Amino acid sequence: MLKLSDTWNWYYDEEKSSLMLEISEEMVFRADLPRKVLVESAFKPQPFSVEDAHLYEMFQHSVRGLDISVPRQAELILKAVTVKRFHKPVQPKSWFFDSCGDDYQPEEGEIVELSNGLNSGVFLVVEASETASIVVSVNLEDFYLTESKTLAFCQPIKVMHDRMRPANAIYTQTNIRLVS
Structure with missing residues (x-):
């Protein structure tokens, strides 16, 4: 590193x-x-x-x-x-992703999952605001937004929070010590 x-x-x-x-x-x-x-x-x-x-x-x-x-x-x-x-402020492009319907509020640095009818993928929250966040794709393979439009590794997009699911628990390593 x-x-x-x-x-x-x-x-x-x-x-x-x-x-x-x-x-x-x-x-x-x-x-x-x-x-x-x-x-x-x-x-x-x-x-x-x-x-x-x-x-x-x-x-x-x-x-x-x-x-x-x-x-x-x-x-x-x-x-x-x-x-x-x-990065300049931009409008969300949430229509590319399925709604989860959750009242979810991600934090900067968090790993989230986004999906649509074509695929699901993992993203890093880079800038969180009240209702939407800029995320960058963590997927090594292109993430399909539509059949002809993709997001490459590290490419940013702004998405409403109701499209995101938390994925930190899957990707973070925690050391738990049992104490008796």
Whole structure:
């Protein structure tokens, strides 16, 4: 797993049309979010902040139990931090998912399940608000929104809470000690 450093820096690469995070001279993370969904601050060079580091650690804790490789976990964590910090507010696209009818209120960093008539999948809650949250896909295979539209690994979407089911219990490892 990547070790946090105060030398990491965000910048927008016009040539690649992408927000980047310089981790070292040899390593750069490409956020791969369309320009139109980025807030204005994404286009100004800036350091990886203390808040970014806090988010990184929170998301790192959340994805530990997922059955994905360490490099994929790092990619997921960095994408989650990027989306939380630089994604513009958007409207929910809940029509792609089945309603669960629950009065559920997820927290940031939580793992949730979403489903539709084509598939079900696991998502990481990146930004929670009162009625809807931005989530990123944790599914290594494309998640089918429709027969012709998919969400790739780490791709964000905003969804109403009544479409989500909690899935943390399945994916988090807890150590329970019995005391007599």
